[in-house]
Amino acid sequence: MASADDSPTGGTLESTDTQQQANVSDKGDLSVTVGAVVFDRSKNGTGNSAGRLTSTTSWTPPACWYAPKYTPEKLQAYLEPIWAADSTGSEWDAQQREKYNALDPDKGFNKDKTGKGYWWGSYVNESYPPGWDACFDKEYFWVDEGDAPPADVKNAITPEILAGLAYNEIRVPGTEVTLAPAGQTKVNLPTWAWLDGAEFKPVSVTASVPVLGLTATATAEPLSLKIEPGTADAVTYPASGVCEISGSGGIGEPYARGKAERTPPCGVKYLHSSGGRSYPLRATVTWKITWTGTGGAGGDLPDGSFGATQDVVVQEIQAVNR
Template identity: 55%
Template sequence: MAGIGVDRPPAGGGQKNDDIYAQVEVIKYDTSKNGNGPSAGPVAAVQADWSPPPCWYAPRWNPDELRDYYQRTYQAIVHDPGMPPEARNKWNEERHNYIDGDYEDFNQEKEGEGMWWGAVQNPNAPFEEQFACDRVPFWADNGETPEVENIITPEILAGLAYEQIKVPGTEVSLAPGGKSKVNLPTWAWLDGGEFKPVSVTASLAVGGLDMSATTTATPKSLRIEPGTKDARLHPASGECTINGDGSIGEPYAKGKAEQEPPCGVTYL
């Protein structure tokens, strides 16, 4: 299991302190059914109409944790000589809002009834885009979904799970092996046991919110790219679909050298 999530920097910027802005496990991944091995790699989508956002909002702190966060951040702000005065004043106004402004003592009286929500940065997004979610922490009761843009959703979790998918390296059997013979077909096939679905589950369970999504990459076909126009593909589309038993193509057998394979290529 792995987690991602980074504390939001104070309003106006300032120098990052690793002791103050520690990573927080927000999204957890179950990769037990993912592809593995030294040759495993990410899915190369033919067409994608969705990409994970650079940031989103999710439950982050209970009242004590948010109070502790601001107390620790306050020490960093006070001792940061590079903090512009206007940024320091804005941050102090934000902090006091949780003490004696719209809220009282960080909503301590509602302990256990909800959570403070805050921004979470997607570490795979361009760094300059990760801080587009710039809302200050806001409260939501347990079971309530805040009506705020970029709130965490199952769709976002599914996309984050997709980013973690790894397709296992697959070795295609060829006959004849080694160099292909001109004008004689090369047979290509995959055994069913080597061609399996892989999946990753992304989940978030905190503050009364329990949400998860699983993304599965299912093998559908083997595409042959001969590397030259002087070749004939079998089938003509070059796409060998998966058989009912999970295999692709048909193993070569003696006496089939001049037959047309269900999956393969003939170099002219």
């Protein structure tokens, strides 16, 4: 990854021609720079159980895109060793030198325009979703500062592409629900389930390209919780197993003394014992994703989901005859 010194304007561009991986690691860094894109994750979900959203549709993050990649000096530093190695053939090397005016010490690689634009190149999403190779039809091309890329360049970086990249970096809290009774429950005993609204608040990630003045923020807000008991011998509350978010921001309702005779608004009732083992109850939260960006752009992105499994022990109720 390039250092911040690669761009005279403070933005970070690539210093090598590897197809830069667009996704950043799962480390807790609040700000991460990848290629020309800066990710602000200071409002992201945190904690060891936080995780990446999965789209509830066939949507995938942007597969590839074009963005500023090299200053004139950096492009020269990258290409000239390749030509010197004669690994691509003398004819090709000569064509490339002519294209970039490499023999002119003052204007070669557009050095006379240093600080006034960038050489653009392609970037690829590290998960290589379908379409990842759609950005290989363009060699490096120059764009003056303040100008739009050529009209024939598809997948040039936009606020909407940045929003998709930001979506991919969102991390949401873990989804282990609170159960009552806790730890283990009884056959035919309604078990209450809920998530604390204080923990399930909106989270967001902002992606930007400082050298272009482009930015987009993707925000995830919890919508609902789906309970899957881990066995067919159970019923859920409500029957669909989907618990909607409440006005307080939580999901479900905490159990309290005096509620034993009530039906939980969110929960499960097991009809058979787990037989000395446990049932793998899965709790999945669906998150609504919206985005806003430069120039008033914005809209919706596909909902995302994140879930986790927890063990529930179910015992038979023992009766004693006297």
